Amino acid sequence: MADNVKPRVRVPKTASKDEVITIKTLISHPMESGQRKDKDGNVIPRSIINRFTAEFNGELVVDATLEPAISTNPYFEFDARVPETGEFKFTWYDDDGSVYEDSHQVEVT
Amino acid sequence: MLISRRGVLTASVGLVGLAMLPVAVRAQDAAAAPAQTADEMIAEFTGGAEAVEGDGVKLTAPEIAENGNTVPLSVEAPGAAEILLIATENPTPGVARFTFGALAANQAAATRIRLAKTQDIVAIAKLADGSFVRTAANVKVTIGGCGG
Numbered sequence: 001m002a003d004n005v006k007p008r009v010r011v012p013k014t015a016s017k018d019e020v021i022t023i024k025t026l027i028s029h030p031m032e033s034g035q036r037k038d039k040d041g042n043v044i045p046r047s048i049i050n051r052f053t054a055e056f057n058g059e060l061v062v063d064a065t066l067e068p069a070i071s072t073n074p075y076f077e078f079d080a081r082v083p084e085t086g087e088f089k090f091t092w093y094d095d096d097g098s099v100y101e102d103s104h105q106v107e108v109t
Numbered sequence: 110m111l112i113s114r115r116g117v118l119t120a121s122v123g124l125v126g127l128a129m130l131p132v133a134v135r136a137q138d139a140a141a142a143p144a145q146t147a148d149e150m151i152a153e154f155t156g157g158a159e160a161v162e163g164d165g166v167k168l169t170a171p172e173i174a175e176n177g178n179t180v181p182l183s184v185e186a187p188g189a190a191e192i193l194l195i196a197t198e199n200p201t202p203g204v205a206r207f208t209f210g211a212l213a214a215n216q217a218a219a220t221r222i223r224l225a226k227t228q229d230i231v232a233i234a235k236l237a238d239g240s241f242v243r244t245a246a247n248v249k250v251t252i253g254g255c256g257g
Binding site: 020021033034035055056059060061062063064065067068069070071072074075076077078079080081082083100 | 178179180181196199200201202203204205206207208209210211212213214215217218219220221222223224254
């Protein structure tokens with residue numbers, strides 16, 4: 001497991017019904033591409049987050065498959081529609097099998 | 110023991126040669142590893158169907174990226190089910206593949222990517238009716254982002 005992996009997500013706390021909200025997510029992760037070499041010339045093995053998903057009350061918003069070309073500390077921005085009060089759940093899947101999760105409550109007013 | 114200038118020179122050349130040898134061998138190994146080419150990835154995504162150049166997908170990328178390690182990129186394809194992003198000249202051309210669910214307000218996403226050198230980025234969107242549209246953007250990279 002990569003060290004100090006910390007997801008950060010920005011979601012509004014309240015929204016009106018069917019409002020379109022912009023979600024920004026960032027997770028601290030080295031995203032080692034498998035292309036770099038250490039000072040002895042050995043290839044540093046690939047270690048990246050290979051998948052990211054965002055769900056709202058169990059329904060899919062976006063599902064992204066990531067390749068090594070995604071930068072360190074993967075950042076995503078996308079828009080979601082909020083039909084009701086509920087919870088956004090964000091999941092990141094690491095190459096080593098670790099899964100990082102974060103969730104945010106949104107209240108429809 | 111007498112050390113001649115010539116002797117030292119020959120010996121050092123030999124040493125350098127020896128040191129380079131394993132690197133060369135490793136480089137060959139890396140090249141032999143199966144990395145899908147950009148065309149292969151596109152063919153797999155479209156299932157062999159022709160992707161037409163079109164307005165259905167829009168790719169926003171900077172014209173010049175000073176740092177290839179983080180190039181901001183956004184892609185938008187109204188009504189698309191999936192979008193595939195490819196950096197044609199990267200050592201591994203795949204960048205990302207977005208699948209949009211029912212609650213995605215629009216079929217757009219923004220992220221940051223790595224680019225090894227100046228190249229075209231290709232975005233292919235799979236539309237709801239199963240057809241494919243593609244677009245490309247050229248990004249000039251000042252410092253590549255793949256290390257070593």
